[in-house]
Amino acid sequence: MDMEAQRESSKPNIRGRIKQQKTELIQEEILDAASRLIAARGFRAVTVDDISAEMGFTKSIVYYYMKNxxxxxxxxxxxxxxxxxxxxxxxxxxxxxxxxxxxxxxxxxxxxxxxxxxxxxxxxxxxxxxxxxxxxxxxxxxxxxxxxxxxxxxxxxxxxxxxxxxxxxxxxxxxxxxxxxxxxxxxxxxxxxxxxxxxxxxxxxxxxxxxx
Amino acid sequence: MDMEAQRESSKPNIRGRIKQQKTELIQEEILDAASRLIAARGFRAVTVDDISAEMGFTKSIVYYYMKNxxxxxxxxxxxxxxxxxxxxxxxxxxxxxxxxxxxxxxxxxxxxxxxxxxxxxxxxxxxxxxxxxxxxxxxxxxxxxxxxxxxxxxxxxxxxxxxxxxxxxxxxxxxxxxxxxxxxxxxxxxxxxxxxxxxxxxxxxxxxxxxx
DNA sequence: CCTACCGATCGGTAGG
DNA sequence: CCTACCGATCGGTAGG
Structure with a gap:
């Protein structure tokens, strides 16, 4: 019962924390890649594809971690x-x-x-x-x-x-x-x-x- | 014959000069309008349509007086x-x-x-x-x-x-x-x-x- | 069933 | 000087 309680309360917490850490990590990666490109070319000249490509991904990833x-x-x-x-x-x-x-x-x-x-x-x-x-x-x-x-x-x-x-x-x-x-x-x-x-x-x- | 000569030599000159003056005048107008808009919004954010509209024209005029x-x-x-x-x-x-x-x-x-x-x-x-x-x-x-x-x-x-x-x-x-x-x-x-x-x-x- | 992600394509708009 | 239109490319989103 204690185990059950733990399974229900702490495991989701751990998963949640890990997930959030990953989210923050990738968001930082996006901001770094974007900063490099935008500084060099200007915001309008950089496409979301450029940013994701800079990280080796496609742009769906960017849209998963950023609203727009x-x-x-x-x-x-x-x-x-x-x-x-x-x-x-x-x-x-x-x-x-x-x-x-x-x-x-x-x-x-x-x-x-x-x-x-x-x-x-x-x-x-x-x-x-x-x-x-x-x-x-x-x-x-x-x-x-x-x-x-x-x-x-x-x-x-x-x-x-x-x-x-x-x-x-x-x-x-x-x-x-x-x-x-x-x-x-x-x-x-x-x-x-x-x-x-x-x-x-x-x-x-x-x-x-x-x-x- | 003198008249003829004049008609052939000076008239085109006058026409040419007038035409060139108009060209330079409109080009200056384009540069002024463009400067205002580009300064406010950035080059990429300003369309050629915006510039011509600022002067009350359509963009064909801009492309007549400017290469691109x-x-x-x-x-x-x-x-x-x-x-x-x-x-x-x-x-x-x-x-x-x-x-x-x-x-x-x-x-x-x-x-x-x-x-x-x-x-x-x-x-x-x-x-x-x-x-x-x-x-x-x-x-x-x-x-x-x-x-x-x-x-x-x-x-x-x-x-x-x-x-x-x-x-x-x-x-x-x-x-x-x-x-x-x-x-x-x-x-x-x-x-x-x-x-x-x-x-x-x-x-x-x-x-x-x-x-x- | 959810997540993380891909290939393909959407509606709109750009310069020319 | 305008209307109409092109090739391309954009930001953002669909289904699988």
């Missing part, structure tokens, strides 16, 4: 949003002057861009392929992300460490510079991601001009 | 390349210290991005829709453009005006910051293009940190 083509793109955006938000949490942890924290933020952002270059390409090129609602969410998250850095910048001005100026424009300038490597960075080049991130943090904070 | 869909995109890229190259010619004209010239270059680039925002969107998002050859030309032009600014930067280091650092990375940092407004700038916002360009030039050259 849009869900693939949306889950890529969700992964990106989460990664950057987590990175910012880490960089903004207490410790150091505003200048030091800003250097951490700049480096974190630039490194994320270069280490997940495919994501950055997709994020900055294929946002307009999302639905209205999804785009609104992405825009809202981006605004929150920028706002947190603007607040840091405003603190730095108050502390007398940053030049007085509009925090919005200042952060747009910083983030823009840090985003751009997605268009040109190659990990095989003579500059490592760390080289670039450090050089950018240095130049952006100290300026191009030699201190007078 | 690709030619539209390519001619947009040619316009962009030429505009930026001309802007750089102007900004690099002799006059002023390296610091002053660099400020001119930064402002010119940022202003071009904001004043032709649709071009910047297309240039940075739809380059992968060009043919292999076209992409090679675009890449080559971009490299030349950046190289000219790198040379200016190297001069500024020699003159003791810029902090010593890799000119390639330094210019990537500057240009990246100047490009980014294409993703967020709105001419209706509280910042004018001139505001943004000046603030960026200031921040990029002097740095975020207050001079010690």
């Amino acid at each position: 083509k849009n869900e693939i793109l949306w889950r890529i955006f969700e992964r990106i949003d989460k990664t950057y938000a987590n990175g910012l949490d880490e960089a903004l942890k207490p410790g150091g002057s505003p200048t030091e924290v800003l250097a951490r933020v700049v480096k974190m952002h630039a490194l994320n861009v270069m280490m997940h270059q495919e994501w950055a390409m997709i994020y900055n090129r294929d946002e307009n392929e999302l639905t209205e609602d999804q785009r609104a969410t992405v825009t809202s998250n981006r605004r929150k992300y920028n706002k947190r850095i603007q607040d840091l910048y405003a603190d730095g001005i108050k502390a007398g460490e940053f030049r007085d100026g509009d925090p919005f424009l200042a952060v747009c300038c910083l983030i823009g510079a840090c985003n751009w490597p997605y268009t040109w960075f190659r990990s095989s080049s003579k500059y490592s991601a760390e080289d670039v991130a450090s050089a950018f943090a240095d130049q952006l904070i100290k300026g191009a001009a030699k201190a007078a | 869909k690709n030619e539209i995109l390519w001619r947009i890229f040619e316009r962009i390349d030429k505009t930026y190259a001309n802007g750089l010619d102007e900004a690099l004209k002799p006059g002023g210290s390296p610091t002053e010239v660099l400020a001119r270059v930064v402002k010119m680039h940022a202003l071009n991005v904001m004043m032709h925002q649709e071009w910047a969107m297309i240039y940075n998002r739809d380059e992968n829709e060009l043919t292999e050859d076209q992409r090679a030309t675009v890449t080559s032009n971009r490299r030349k453009y950046n190289k000219r600014i790198q040379d200016l930067y190297a001069d500024g280091i020699k003159a003791g005006e810029f902090r010593d650092g890799d000119p390639f990375l330094a210019v990537c940092c500057l240009i990246g910051a100047c490009n980014w407004p294409y993703t967020w700038f709105r001419s209706s916002s509280k910042y004018s293009a001139e505001d943004v360009a000046s603030a960026f030039a200031d921040q990029l050259i002097k740095g975020a940190a207050k001079a010690a």
Whole structure:
């Protein structure tokens, strides 16, 4: 009777867990394959057949694990949003002057861009392929992300460490510079991601001009 | 006979000139309409029917004035390349210290991005829709453009005006910051293009940190 | 009976 | 300058 109970209660649980694990594993595989292709060619130019072929399957598998083509793109955006938000949490942890924290933020952002270059390409090129609602969410998250850095910048001005100026424009300038490597960075080049991130943090904070 | 000669020689010229003017005018119209739509939705998402409808025509007109869909995109890229190259010619004209010239270059680039925002969107998002050859030309032009600014930067280091650092990375940092407004700038916002360009030039050259 | 998956084909729409 | 139409290819779904 105990055995019976177990057979009825735990076995389905184990099966269910295994099934869910497999589901999540294959979904991750789909997102990885899709990210590679979409980054290289653009969302519209990649067919569901391309994505499944990249994994050695036919597209029915993709449609078994994903509702439709849009869900693939949306889950890529969700992964990106989460990664950057987590990175910012880490960089903004207490410790150091505003200048030091800003250097951490700049480096974190630039490194994320270069280490997940495919994501950055997709994020900055294929946002307009999302639905209205999804785009609104992405825009809202981006605004929150920028706002947190603007607040840091405003603190730095108050502390007398940053030049007085509009925090919005200042952060747009910083983030823009840090985003751009997605268009040109190659990990095989003579500059490592760390080289670039450090050089950018240095130049952006100290300026191009030699201190007078 | 003189009249005859004129009728035979000049009339076709006049007709030819008028016809060519009309051709160029409509081609410009097509490029303008296409730029608006492609910037908003992406090249793959815009149909030739969309472009012709935007002008109040059917697509046969587009195919009369353009060889195919690709030619539209390519001619947009040619316009962009030429505009930026001309802007750089102007900004690099002799006059002023390296610091002053660099400020001119930064402002010119940022202003071009904001004043032709649709071009910047297309240039940075739809380059992968060009043919292999076209992409090679675009890449080559971009490299030349950046190289000219790198040379200016190297001069500024020699003159003791810029902090010593890799000119390639330094210019990537500057240009990246100047490009980014294409993703967020709105001419209706509280910042004018001139505001943004000046603030960026200031921040990029002097740095975020207050001079010690 | 369910699952995971295949070969084939659907309705629609693209560039030309 | 329009209507009508092509070869092809798309995203998504059927039966087995």
